[in-house]
Amino acid sequence: MGSDILHEIIDQCLSLERKAAQIFGTFASHAENDDARRFWEAVAAQTNHHTALLVQLRAAESGNLLPLVIYRPADTREELDMIERNIEEQFERYRRAPNPEAACLLAFRLQLCLLHPAFASICRMAKDTTGEDANDHGYGIYLRRFIDGIGSCGMATPASELLGEALFRLWNEARQLAAQAHLDPLTGVLTRAAFFREVMPLAHAAQRTGSNVGVMMIDLDYFKLLGESRGHEAGDRVLQVVADTITAQLRRSDVVGRYDGDEFIVFLSPVEPAALRTVAENLRARIGEASARIVPATVSIGVAQGELGAGVEEALGNLIRTADECLMQAKYTGKNKVVLR
Structure with missing residues (x-):
């Protein structure tokens, strides 16, 4: 705009x-x-x-x-x-x-x-x-x-x-x-469509100021097995706890959305590159602690960061793809970990 x-x-x-x-x-x-x-x-x-x-x-x-x-x-x-x-x-x-x-x-x-x-x-x-x-x-x-x-x-x-x-x-x-x-009716965070509506103006603002931004993709480990063994109600409650924990641990200026099923997406701006791993590791640990009160659950987190160039939408899309690749790497190499690029 x-x-x-x-x-x-x-x-x-x-x-x-x-x-x-x-x-x-x-x-x-x-x-x-x-x-x-x-x-x-x-x-x-x-x-x-x-x-x-x-x-x-x-x-x-x-x-x-x-x-x-x-x-x-x-x-x-x-x-x-x-x-x-x-x-x-x-x-x-x-x-x-x-x-x-x-x-x-x-x-x-x-x-x-x-x-x-x-x-x-x-x-x-x-x-x-x-x-x-x-x-x-x-x-x-x-x-x-x-x-x-x-x-x-x-x-x-x-x-x-x-x-x-x-x-x-x-x-x-x-x-x-x-x-x-x-808002997603189950978790209370933004829907996928609303997430991108909220993020695009923030991405353009970050591009204007040359700020570094970060994207996190957060996925529950073994969520399908959790639902099969503990029931869908327990699975829904864990999703709610994960969403609440993400929202509580991040800044009000950061944007959280439910990306797909048991996967969440976070946009952080501005953010220092050196701080991102600490933020993600802290988030992973806090989610584990919070979910343990209901049923033990862990998350894998993929993180990407960088400045956005002239093509903001394309640059943001590239960051999301990179974060998703990092998430897949975390899932395939043991889960319950953070992979950052």
Whole structure:
């Protein structure tokens, strides 16, 4: 994704956030009682806080420090332009005839706009940068407080209550659908397809900065025999333990996916070449310890590392093939070992 269009999308989201905070502030100045004024001021403050998180993300992205996954960025940019124009038109109508009902309606419209997938992508990146839960469950709590606050201030109508419940259900169902599309239901790590969607922007970022990257292929030893002797339920539980251990031992910036059956794939960036073997050996040992509490199991790990050249997709594919060759070597020379190239 070109950096210019990425800058524009983040700037558009920031502009909408700032416009929302301004509108909520205007509602506070027009409030008919102290409870309503305090409510709108609190919503504006929360929106301003979230905007500050996105400013930090913008600074990180400007330095090519952080990739951002946006589906169909050109269409997203047009959609955000249309959303902002629509919000400005609605705000102008409100200012010509301000009243609590119109404020509530426009506020719900703003909340609906902030559920756009571009905001969800940016919020995930903001969480990785700042450590704050700017979306997901954090946003759910904020949205629930917003809906309840409308009622506690005496501004609720049957229509606004219906809008609130519909908006909350829309957010919750969208979150669940996103998880189902991205996460393997058994292990909770990324599906194979989602893994590559997440990794490609990271690979391009590593190529821009000249960072060294690593790929690990991790496969359970004797998994078929384990299932036959202990049952599929035990096999599933071991897969879950392996996935949990991989995720717990690696950095939040590393990407873990279920590649195929009992095989997992990990992308690490940036990573020092000398550290990769230590990381892999530690992971192998920790998986053995964790699985032993259920049924003794070991893994073989193939590791490849290097910088990505101009052809990022081809270079990444070569690293994965090399890691897979190393994995096969580990399997054929005794298992329960790390082979690195």
